Amino acid sequence: MHIFSVSQFIEFLNDALVTLTPRDQIAIEGEVSGFNIAQEQWVRFDLKDESGLINCFLTVWQLKQPLEDGMKIRVRGYPKVYPKYGKFSFVVQEIELAGEGSLKRAFELLKKKLAAEGLFAPERKRILPRFPKRVALITSAEAAAYTDFIRILNNRWAGVEVNLYHTAVQGASAVGEIVKAFAYFNEHAEAYDVLVLVRGGGSMEDLQAFNSEEIARAIYGCRIPVVVGVGHERDETLADYVADVRASTPSNAAERVVPSREEIFGTLNFTAEHLCERMLGRAREPLRAIEHAVYQFDHFWREVGYKMNDTIRELRGATEKIAQKIVVRRAALNERARVLQNVDPQRVLGRGYSVVYVAGRVLKDAAQVDTGGQIRVQLNNGALLGKVISKEL
């Protein structure tokens, strides 16, 4: 018989338990209850079914997906008796969500958490370069998603260098491999214009890796703009939400990454035609300038002509006015001359009257001259000199 001390026995028991339950061969499936996180470090919950219950324990850093009561999960790890309290619990090293319900619930919880952190924020989405030269591609080289992507890429565009990082896209190793691929490309970020992560369609369980927090954070932390094309059109994964560009399928990812050759061909043809038209237009410009100058010149002289005509017309008008004025003046002068003629003394003398002067003055009164005084009688023709003989008053 072997006698153990209590702690020795617990140690022995724990060794035996680990040997009995090899981690890679055993998983326990059950429903989560009493989930709780203590001191933001220690995660405890019970895993139970209708008639059994096991205490489970792990640290928050091991908790890769959101858990809550009622979720169906599978855990891997090892059983252990805690020496201090003698309490049996299961040390969880890996958790896998079991069943569509748990997957959906975990998806919703993680989506909410990452959204609150701003991982899906539209303002942080980067714009892809229009003509990428080097494309980083993460996918499985054996999958249809890969061939679809390359086929569409080749159909549409040329001159792109694609660097493929082959990874598993489902199963236990997928998350780790994809995260490593991101780390690799992130290390060489300067060499790439865009990073593409694609995978074909599948069940929610198949696409589980693309709903993991690690991959979501790898996309978020990637220095290269990321395009994610996972599943079919209706599938949505958290990777899609974090991506800078969400493509609906792997083929669509290729369409989003490179432009269409035909389209760019059309643009180039149009551009060349447009340039020709512009150039012709520009070349015609000097000619138009000369035409314009000629027109201006012509116009100027025509204007001068008009002005001269106007001047002549004005001059002619002015001359006429002057002539009229002269006529009027002449008439007035004639009239005056006529009036003056009527009062001209000479004309009166002509009718037989005469004017008598005494000492150069016209004599109008007989009293103004003495008898015997000298007088001068002016006739129409000639004058008489005489002496007054007598006066009649």
Added chain:
Amino acid sequence: MTSKKPVDFAKDFAELEKIVAWFEKDDVDLEEAFKKFETGLELAAGLKEYLQTVENRVTEIKKKFKGLVEE
């Protein structure tokens, strides 16, 4: 165009777009316009030729390079 330097599609396309924009300006020097016009047509022709002759290249990143970041 006789030069056979490798085509940088994005760069040449941007250059072409710049020339098109230049022609929209109001006052352009005719001499310069001719030069730009020629360059523009050469670029467009070069880009078209490039699209017709070049192919995509796919290479897989080998395990030994992958190892470099796996500490």
